[in-house]
Structures are given as C-alpha cells and as structure tokens.
Amino acid sequence: METWELFSIIGTISFALSGAVVAMEEDYDLFGVYILGFATAFGGGALRNLLIGYPINYLWNQTTNFTIALVAMTIIFFFPQLSNKPFKKLDILFDSIGLSAFAILGANYAMELKLPVSAVIVASVLTGIGGGIVRDLLAKRKPMVLHSEVYAFWAILVGVLIGNKFVDTNFELLLLFIVIVLLRLLSVHYNWSLPKRSFKGSTVSLNESSTQKLN
Incomplete structure (x- = not known):
C-alpha cells in the first residue's frame, strides 16, 4: 500500500468517526450520523479538488473509502461503549488524526500537480480543516477553526514543510503525521490559542462616550 x-x-x-x-x-x-460522517470525511477533499483543479470525479471513485x-x-453508532463514554475526548482524538492525515494528503495532491508553495498550503489547509468546518456548520456549532485553539496552523505548517520539500520521503511523512497529531493534542490540552479581539466592550464604551458628548 x-x-x-x-x-x-x-x-x-x-x-467519519x-x-x-x-x-x-x-x-x-x-441517517444524521451517516450524513454528518460522510460530510466530514469527504467535504474537505471536495473543496480542495474544486480549488486546485484536481479532477472532481476522483471523489466518486473512492468506493473503498466510502465503504x-x-x-x-455503523460500528460506533451501534457500539457506543467502544468510545468509553467521553465523546468529547474521542472527537478530539479522531479530529486530530484526520487533520494530520488529510493535511498531508492535500499537500501531496498539490505537489503532484506541480503547484506553487502557496497552492500547496491552501490545499493542505482545505483538506485538513474543510471537513471539520462542514461538520460543525451542519451540527449548528461555531466552526472550531474560527474560535478554538490553534487548529488551522498545523495544516499550514504541513503545507509549508511539504511545499518547500523539507519533508519528502515516506518515513518523513509518517514522522510528520505523528508530530502533527501530538501537537494538535497538546494544543487542546494546554489550550494554546491565537490572539483574540472582541468589540463587545469597546462598543459599550463608544456608546457611553457618544452619550456623554451629547449631554
């Protein structure tokens, strides 16, 4: 293989899990479990193919992956005890593995088409986080990539390393996969996040300031 x-x-x-x-x-x-699972598993790849020009019909040839x-x-639905109950932790683990594997896969697709580094990064990010965004939107959740801990950054890192050929051999790719999974889990555990800025407080201050001027 x-x-x-x-x-x-x-x-x-x-x-999918x-x-x-x-x-x-x-x-x-x-039915909802199947829809959300398939959307998560294949949504990012579909977005990537549309953007970088990879044949979109390739998605429908993945019979083995669909199966x-x-x-x-089906297994996780009928045997939920396999998750040992902490659904949230299981979700994070599956998401971390999927993010790493698909980010590497997306970057390799772009390299196969001999696209520039910028396109490799975009393909890595879309493939790595696209399915998660689709999943969160369908589940009526705020997409994790927009508010949670460092998330898309790991997919960007994959794109940079592969696009610049710092990682090239099969062994290096497998090592990168493990490292990205661990970094993603560490970022969740230690709550690493990008800087945030809220206008809620400043809006109140501006309104109060305008009121004071009028008075």
Whole structure:
C-alpha cells in the first residue's frame, strides 16, 4: 500500500468517526450520523479538488473509502461503549488524526500537480480543516477553526514543510503525521490559542462616550 493511500484511509476513518460522534452528541438519528460522517470525511477533499483543479470525479471513485467510512460509523453508532463514554475526548482524538492525515494528503495532491508553495498550503489547509468546518456548520456549532485553539496552523505548517520539500520521503511523512497529531493534542490540552479581539466592550464604551458628548 502506498503512503498516500494509507493517509487517505486513516483520514477517512478518523473524520467519519469524528462526524459520527458529533452527530451522536447532538442526538441525531442513524441517517444524521451517516450524513454528518460522510460530510466530514469527504467535504474537505471536495473543496480542495474544486480549488486546485484536481479532477472532481476522483471523489466518486473512492468506493473503498466510502465503504470503510460507512462500516466505521455503523460500528460506533451501534457500539457506543467502544468510545468509553467521553465523546468529547474521542472527537478530539479522531479530529486530530484526520487533520494530520488529510493535511498531508492535500499537500501531496498539490505537489503532484506541480503547484506553487502557496497552492500547496491552501490545499493542505482545505483538506485538513474543510471537513471539520462542514461538520460543525451542519451540527449548528461555531466552526472550531474560527474560535478554538490553534487548529488551522498545523495544516499550514504541513503545507509549508511539504511545499518547500523539507519533508519528502515516506518515513518523513509518517514522522510528520505523528508530530502533527501530538501537537494538535497538546494544543487542546494546554489550550494554546491565537490572539483574540472582541468589540463587545469597546462598543459599550463608544456608546457611553457618544452619550456623554451629547449631554
């Protein structure tokens, strides 16, 4: 099995399970679990293919991946005890594995098309986080990438390293996969985040200031 096929299978299973777990957290029925799982597993790849010009029909040729995703979601739905109850922790683990595997896969697709580094980074980010964004939107959640801990940064890092050929061999790709998973889990555990700015407080201050001027 080629390395890119391994990453595809790992990412598909992880994101399918991530979507299924979120659907179960939201009390979706079996159909909802399948929809959310498939959207999470294949949404990012579809967005990537549209943007970088990779054949969109490739998505429909992934019969094996569709089957694997279906089986994985069915197992987690009928045997939820396999998750040992902490759905949130399980969601984070699956999401971390899927993010790493798909970010690497997306970057490799762009390299295969001989695209510039900027396109490699975009392909890595879209493939790595696109499915998660679709999942969160369908589950009526604020997309994790827009407010949570450092998330998209890890996909950007993958794109930079692969696009500049700092990581090239199969062994290096596998090592990068492990490192990104660990960094993602550490960022959740230690709550690493990017700077935030809120206008809520300043809006009040501006209103109060305008009122004082009028008085």
